[in-house]
Amino acid sequence: MFNFKDIIQYNPARKNSLWLLFPLGMVIVAGSFIIPSHYFLKEIVAFGVMSLAVFLVCDFFLKTRSYKTFLYLGYLFLAFFAFVKLSFYHQYNVPISSSALYVIFETNSGEASDYLSNYFNWGTYLLAFLFLIPLIFMLKGLFRKNKFQGTLTKRSFLEKSLLLLAALGCVFIIQKKFRTQNIPYATVATWDDYILAKEQLKDALAIPTSNAFKGVTSKSTPQTYVVVIGESTSRWHMQLYGYHRKTNPRLAEIQHELVIMDSVITPHVHTITALEKILTLADTETTKPSPNGSTIQLANMAGFKTYWLSNQKPVGLYESIPTIIGSAAQNTRFLATDDYNHQIYDGDVLPVLNEILKNTTDSKKIIFVHLIGTHVSYEKRYPKAFEKFTTPSEILKFQHTKAIEQTNAYDNAILYNDYILREIIEILKKEKGYSYMAYFSDHGDEVYDTMELVGHNEYHGTRPMFEVPLLFWFSEKYKNLHGFFPKNVTDRTYSLTDFPYTFASLSHIQFKGYDASRNVLDSTFVARKRIVKDSIDYDN
Numbered sequence: 316m317f318n319f320k321d322i323i324q325y326n327p328a329r330k331n332s333l334w335l336l337f338p339l340g341m342v343i344v345a346g347s348f349i350i351p352s353h354y355f356l357k358e359i360v361a362f363g364v365m366s367l368a369v370f371l372v373c374d375f376f377l378k379t380r381s382y383k384t385f386l387y388l389g390y391l392f393l394a395f396f397a398f399v400k401l402s403f404y405h406q407y408n409v410p411i412s413s414s415a416l417y418v419i420f421e422t423n424s425g426e427a428s429d430y431l432s433n434y435f436n437w438g439t440y441l442l443a444f445l446f447l448i449p450l451i452f453m454l455k456g457l458f459r460k461n462k463f464q465g466t467l468t469k470r471s472f473l474e475k476s477l478l479l480l481a482a483l484g485c486v487f488i489i490q491k492k493f494r495t496q497n498i499p500y501a502t503v504a505t506w507d508d509y510i511l512a513k514e515q516l517k518d519a520l521a522i523p524t525s526n527a528f529k530g531v532t533s534k535s536t537p538q539t540y541v542v543v544i545g546e547s548t549s550r551w552h553m554q555l556y557g558y559h560r561k562t563n564p565r566l567a568e569i570q571h572e573l574v575i576m577d578s579v580i581t582p583h584v585h586t587i588t589a590l591e592k593i594l595t596l597a598d599t600e601t602t603k604p605s606p607n608g609s610t611i612q613l614a615n616m617a618g619f620k621t622y623w624l625s626n627q628k629p630v631g632l633y634e635s636i637p638t639i640i641g642s643a644a645q646n647t648r649f650l651a652t653d654d655y656n657h658q659i660y661d662g663d664v665l666p667v668l669n670e671i672l673k674n675t676t677d678s679k680k681i682i683f684v685h686l687i688g689t690h691v692s693y694e695k696r697y698p699k700a701f702e703k704f705t706t707p708s709e710i711l712k713f714q715h716t717k718a719i720e721q722t723n724a725y726d727n728a729i730l731y732n733d734y735i736l737r738e739i740i741e742i743l744k745k746e747k748g749y750s751y752m753a754y755f756s757d758h759g760d761e762v763y764d765t766m767e768l769v770g771h772n773e774y775h776g777t778r779p780m781f782e783v784p785l786l787f788w789f790s791e792k793y794k795n796l797h798g799f800f801p802k803n804v805t806d807r808t809y810s811l812t813d814f815p816y817t818f819a820s821l822s823h824i825q826f827k828g829y830d831a832s833r834n835v836l837d838s839t840f841v842a843r844k845r846i847v848k849d850s851i852d853y854d855n
């Protein structure tokens with residue numbers, strides 16, 4: 316017999332199911348403060364439908380032994396996702412998305428620590444605490460005999476079927492209308508994409524050669540090239556680019572020896588997504604050649620001895636994308652084993668680089684140096700001797716202690732980075748060989764330059780995050796033998812997406828499909844549309 320009244324009417328037996336509405340209440344109440352108004356209504360409705368689905372599933376088990384188990388699981392499920400949703404809004408003012416999750420999955424690349432280290436503040440703790448309160452009440456019931464059976468009769472088959480149908484209906488609505496609000500779905504789907512993308516990357520890029528490059532030729536004379544990949548270093552804080560503080564004294568000293576590109580951007584503001592584009596032929600998500608190939612593979616195929624010398628932690632739970640790309644090198648050295656919350660100094664790469672260059676058995680070498688650079692936590696990126704900026708910066712948009720301290724620490728880290736780059740150049744100078752050093756940063760950080768924010772994330776994607784340094788140094792021998800570079804190249808607008816073409820040309824490597832117009836130092840260079848975040852025209 317189907318008793319409709321029994322299903323919709325309040326019944327003491329269902330008393331504990333009401334706790335399932337608590338997370339929804341939190342999303343409404345806390346959300347009204349935290350969630351921006353244009354996302355608010357959709358989030359409420361989406362979470363309401365999800366709560367209803369869980370409620371119906373629990374109702375299905377009402378008066379059975381499994382009811383309590385489902386009740387607790389249902390509550391944990393809803394509370395967890397409400398917490399994730401609210402805390403993410405609290406932190407970033409934007410909905411949690413698959414690209415954010417993608418970055419979080421790349422835990423060992425350090426990007427996740429950007430998300431997570433700032434994540435746990437008093438607001439998040441308070442939120443977590445509030446979600447735990449109902450659990451205390453519910454657990455009290457766990458040890459008590461099941462008293463809340465009420466007057467319900469056992470569910471008929473028809474009733475059960477209807478409940479199940481209604482729950483499925485909710486799931487269907489969520490899938491159709493609220494896919495982006497559905498964190499469990501987004502997580503699973505993103506995770507699948509992530510694993511697949513990672514496998515494809517590994518198959519294509521973690522091997523010494525690539526079918527993407529055909530007809531590779533190069534010079535056979537001795538050559539030593541160093542490509543330095545910086546980290547989180549924005550040109551907005553570099554003296555070489557007009558910053559008011561003297562953050563680049565050592566490079567400024569030899570400025571006449573450098574080619575400093577003024578208008579270069581990165582295609583993404585996260586290490587993993589940026590380096591995938593910068594170091595491989597991939598352009599945007601839609602113009603990813605298959606098979607893809609990296610500059611490291613190209614160097615291998617051109618007969619160079621290749622090195623990947625990294626001061627970033629190589630493996631966490633899963634290999635990070637830069638590690639996958641780097642592992643194509645014939646020699647890999649990972650110097651840092653600590654994560655980003657520890658003191659890691661780039662000075663550690665200098666003796667190793669020296670040692671590699673002393674080895675004279677290989678006449679053609681390319682060394683990729685992946686720095687820790689100016690990655691947060693800034694104050695852990697430079698030794699005490701480089702603590703030069705301690706008083707409030709002369710121009711500071713935000714005059715509070717945190718802004719002053721973070722700006723000073725970032726500028727000190729840039730000062731140390733300046734020292735490292737100069738030392739690398741000095742090591743090459745001593746060699747007196749045919750060599751160049753290329754330096755760029757994967758992306759920059761916003762450090763109170765345009766808004767009240769420290770770090771980088773693509774939602775905000777501010778100019779200091781996209782606008783990166785790119786500079787070159789050439790040895791005397793290189794300059795004499797290579798001939799001249801066209802004049803007035805430094806103001807060319809360029810995206811690091813095209814770096815493989817500049818790299819190939821500088822390293823005298825030819826391959827089928829090489830496009831000189833994408834080499835920023837070539838006389839036939841043509842400025843292209845600069846696409847960021849896969850589809851957005853940066854200059855518009």
Ligand SMILES: [Zn+2]
Binds near residue numbers: 547586
């Ligand atoms: Zn980075």
